[in-house]
């Protein structure tokens with residue numbers, strides 16, 4: 700589904716992503732771990748088109764997307780969430796979902812302009828879809844609540860709901876477990892597993908090793924910009940190179 704070949708992203712003299720290559724297979728859940736500052740979020744931002752690669756290639760479903768604009772990548776079905784959820788605080792949970800652009804937005808614009816009845820029908824369909832997705836993530840009761848009133852964990856669920864509004868094929872999740880209490884974390888993990896069973900592929904950055912071990916196979920490890928290891932969660936977990944990376948040693 701996604702092929703990354705010799706990807707480099709530099710900030711000035713700093714190589715935040717340093718010659719990274721890997722393949723994501725369709726319908727897998729891949730974990731991405733590594734110490735703080737390893738380059739994980741930078742890799743996500745580069746895959747999602749927020750940063751232009753310094754060099755290297757990215758292809759998604761056989762199409763080159765390296766250097767493509769974020770909304771074009773989004774339209775292909777590759778969608779990311781942010782490490783810190785950023786919903787519109789002064790809008791309701793439902794409105795936040797309805798704001799997510801349709802992946803076919805560009806094609807629809809003129810149609811909408813010409814057919815007001817269709818606009819209303821589409822708005823109804825969007826509202827219904829938002830309600831369905833909010834029910835799926837467990838936020839139905841909060842649909843009318845202002846997003847700013849949600850707890851940290853509920854904001855994670857809203858972020859997931861918003862991503863699902865886009866009808867994604869590949870979701871990049873940046874720390875879905877951060878700041879989430881253990882019981883809500885179990886809920887989030889169940890939802891991710893269910894979505895994966897329905898055919899969505901995931902790449903997940905996470906520091907919580909329980910989440911990684913339960914959900915992800917394979918797991919890839921980054922340290923100091925490099926991809927140092929890839930394998931099944933239990934092997935990765937017990938590999939001395941990973942421990943060394945977390946303790947601040949040089950990547951192997």
Ligand SMILES: Nc1ncnc2c1ncn2[C@@H]1O[C@H](COP(=O)(O)OP(=O)(O)OP(=O)(O)O)[C@@H](O)[C@H]1O
Pocket residue numbers: 710713715733734735736737738739740741742
């Ligand atoms: N926009 C930027 N400009 C300059 N340097 C940046 C930028 N974004 C990230 N960096 C640097 O790139 C390196 C990798 O950062 P990144 O945020 O990708 O790490 P991370 O693996 O996501 O860490 P964490 O687990 O703490 O979220 C860091 O040294 C960081 O300071």
Ligand SMILES: [Mg+2]
Pocket residue numbers: 739740741782
């Ligand atoms: Mg990060």
